[in-house]
Amino acid sequence: MDKTYLEQLCQELLKTEKLNDTDNLVLRFSLQGKTYQQIATSCSYDNDYIRDVGYRLWRKLSKQIGTKVTKKNLLSVLQRYTSEDRLESPLTLSSIDWGTIVETNDMYGRNLELNNLKQWILRSRCNLVGIFGMGGIGKTLLAARFAKECQTEFDFVIWLSLNKTPAIETTLTATVNYIAQQQAIKITLPQDLNEIIRQFTYYLRQFRCLLILDNFESILRAKKFDNGSWEHNYRKEYQGYGQLLETIIDYHHDSCILLTGREIPSNFVSLSRNSPLVYSLTLSGLNISECQKIIQLAGIIKTSDTSKERLIEKLINYYGGNPLALKIVATTIVDLFNGDLEEFWHSEVRLFGEIQDLLDQQWQRLSDAEQDVMYCLAVARAPISLKNLEDNCLSVSSRSQLVTVLQSLKHRSLIARNIKGFTQQPFVIDYINATK
Numbered sequence: 001m002d003k004t005y006l007e008q009l010c011q012e013l014l015k016t017e018k019l020n021d022t023d024n025l026v027l028r029f030s031l032q033g034k035t036y037q038q039i040a041t042s043c044s045y046d047n048d049y050i051r052d053v054g055y056r057l058w059r060k061l062s063k064q065i066g067t068k069v070t071k072k073n074l075l076s077v078l079q080r081y082t083s084e085d086r087l088e089s090p091l092t093l094s095s096i097d098w099g100t101i102v103e104t105n106d107m108y109g110r111n112l113e114l115n116n117l118k119q120w121i122l123r124s125r126c127n128l129v130g131i132f133g134m135g136g137i138g139k140t141l142l143a144a145r146f147a148k149e150c151q152t153e154f155d156f157v158i159w160l161s162l163n164k165t166p167a168i169e170t171t172l173t174a175t176v177n178y179i180a181q182q183q184a185i186k187i188t189l190p191q192d193l194n195e196i197i198r199q200f201t202y203y204l205r206q207f208r209c210l211l212i213l214d215n216f217e218s219i220l221r222a223k224k225f226d227n228g229s230w231e232h233n234y235r236k237e238y239q240g241y242g243q244l245l246e247t248i249i250d251y252h253h254d255s256c257i258l259l260t261g262r263e264i265p266s267n268f269v270s271l272s273r274n275s276p277l278v279y280s281l282t283l284s285g286l287n288i289s290e291c292q293k294i295i296q297l298a299g300i301i302k303t304s305d306t307s308k309e310r311l312i313e314k315l316i317n318y319y320g321g322n323p324l325a326l327k328i329v330a331t332t333i334v335d336l337f338n339g340d341l342e343e344f345w346h347s348e349v350r351l352f353g354e355i356q357d358l359l360d361q362q363w364q365r366l367s368d369a370e371q372d373v374m375y376c377l378a379v380a381r382a383p384i385s386l387k388n389l390e391d392n393c394l395s396v397s398s399r400s401q402l403v404t405v406l407q408s409l410k411h412r413s414l415i416a417r418n419i420k421g422f423t424q425q426p427f428v429i430d431y432i433n434a435t436k
């Protein structure tokens with residue numbers, strides 16, 4: 001979740017407490033996962049003093065939230081607090097209100113991907129782009145970075161997370177209302193979805209808009225392959241989002257919908273095949289040197305010790321260069337293992353907290369056939385050929401069903417293909433072997 005938003009939330013909760021600069025620093029750095037020692041070093045304060053400031057902050061926050069807050073559980077308590085809050089809160093749109101969007105400064109690598117987005121959206125003026133990939137791989141950060149760097153190219157940049165699964169009517173009405181308000185235009189919005197979409201496309205033609213729909217998978221159906229076929233995979237009440245994607249490429253305009261998601265929507269595949277105005281980007285893990293920077297930022301100091309460097313590389317490969325997993329692991333190594341990589345590695349506790357949650361979420365969305373194929377791959381612990389999978393996955397009835405399932409798993413970024421066969425990330429293999 002966006003740290004700047006959480007920081008503002010805490011400041012709002014503690015507004016009667018008149019936080020000073022040090023309070024704000026400790027709050028910000030703690031939300032970024034920094035240790036007290038790192039905070040003290042970066043602002044040249046005494047470690048005990050910073051720790052004290054932290055204790056006081058958590059006590060005050062505990063009182064406001066009504067739950068015990070500690071430095072360790074800060075993020076999870078705030079996330080729970082905001083998601084409870086969300087149930088009643090109306091849909092909020094942000095237009096270039098970067099205060100509510102992720103902090104984009106610490107982004108390593110992704111230059112190629114960022115340039116692709118610029119090429120497609122700014123120069124080719126395409127209308128629809130999807131950024132796909134596993135949870136934690138960096139989709140939101142990349143979309144935010146693109147939007148931030150290129151905001152001046154657009155009349156409106158609107159950011160909307162579909163986490164709260166708003167109805168398509170709500171999303172479009174809020175967007176159109178927002179644009180109209182900014183232009184001081186009075187409008188009456190229709191009730192009918194086709195009419196709302198029509199009005200929305202009218203504004204896309206009038207103004208150059210970038211509409212970012214983050215967490216698009218929230219409105220897609222889980223377990224779509226139970227009958228083994230490739231179906232339209234929007235949740236019943238969210239089919240309108242599919243209709244929206246299909247409609248916006250039918251009109252001539254310079255606006256763009258940029259969506260991010262853990263899964264590729266089924267109609268997106270055919271749209272990108274048939275239209276030159278639709279592009280997609282599937283993010284894979286960061287490379288070793290980019291991951292090393294993430295690990296260092298969390299407080300693991302770079303050394304010339306080759307065995308330590310080798311262990312870091314092992315860690316990076318294990319988590320497939322997933323920045324979120326590496327951030328969590330590196331912070332845990334600093335906080336609980338005193339920075340000792342070897343001790344962490346030998347503890348064999350590698351799937352925990354948010355990493356476990358992330359894998360649980362992805363796993364629970366799989367159909368029986370998909371889980372079965374994932375399991376066959378995980379048991380083998382080595383690349384497997386199509387033929388081999390066919391012989392081993394008993395629940396898959398035909399080769400064509402197997403291919404469909406593999407395609408779906410690929411669209412969810414859960415498997416990859418190399419010259420020897422189909423593969424999974426080592427941490428995914430361990431997760432499945434421990435789950436099944």
Ligand SMILES: Nc1ncnc2c1ncn2[C@@H]1O[C@H](COP(=O)(O)OP(=O)(O)O)[C@@H](O)[C@H]1O
Binds near residue numbers: 323
């Ligand atoms: N290229 C990157 N460099 C540094 N940190 C990154 C990078 N990509 C992602 N992160 C960090 O990893 C975490 C997950 O990224 P996020 O964009 O939220 O992933 P996703 O949207 O794919 O689930 C965030 O804390 C983010 O700041």
Ligand SMILES: [Mg+2]
Binds near residue numbers: 139140141214215260
């Ligand atoms: Mg995201």
